[in-house]
Amino acid sequence: MKFVKVLLPLAAAALILGTASARDYDGFYGKVEQMPATGNGDWVIGGKTFKADQRTNIDHGRDQKIGVGSCVKVEGGIDREGNFFVSEIEQKRDNRCR
Numbered sequence: 001m002k003f004v005k006v007l008l009p010l011a012a013a014a015l016i017l018g019t020a021s022a023r024d025y026d027g028f029y030g031k032v033e034q035m036p037a038t039g040n041g042d043w044v045i046g047g048k049t050f051k052a053d054q055r056t057n058i059d060h061g062r063d064q065k066i067g068v069g070s071c072v073k074v075e076g077g078i079d080r081e082g083n084f085f086v087s088e089i090e091q092k093r094d095n096r097c098r
Contacts, residue, residue, distance in 0.1 A: 027073045027074055027075040028045070028046065028048070028073070028074045029046070029071065029072070029073050029074075029092065029096050029097050029098075030045040030046020030047070030048065030071075030072065030074070030097055031045070031046060031069055031070065031071055031072075031097050032044070032045055032066060032067065032068050032069060032070045032072055033045065033046075033047070033068065034068065035066070035067070035068065036052070039052060039056070039058050040052055040053055040054065040056070043074075043086075043089065045072060045074055045089075046097070050074055050076070050086045050089075051085075051086065052086050052089060053085070053086075055085060055086075055087065056085075056086045056087065056088065056089060057087065057088045057089075057090075058088075058089050059088060059089070059090040059091060060091055061090070061091035061092075063091070066089065066091050070091055071091070071092045071093065071094045071095075071096050071097035072089050072090060072091055072092060072097075073088075073089075073090045073092050073096070074086055074088070074089055075087050075088045075090070076088075
């Protein structure tokens with residue numbers, strides 16, 4: 001049972017992050033479709049929902065603030081309770097998103 005509790009969250013994270021292209025092993029790239037006004041809350045990026053909280057670093061880059069249509073990279077991990085968390089949402093050049 002303990003094995004299942006550990007394996008299931010890891011499998012979920014692999015599904016979320018596994019959709020990144022073969023050369024992008026360290027995160028998920030996508031266009032912002034929806035985002036909360038404050039930064040904390042649910043973000044829809046590339047058709048997937050990510051929950052940002054006080055642990056999430058939002059890096060707007062130098063050009064302009066992240067908004068709907070911006071290309072971003074999402075990085076995250078698994079916390080001690082086995083929940084996926086978003087550690088960073090970082091603005092990227094449009095050519096990184098397909």
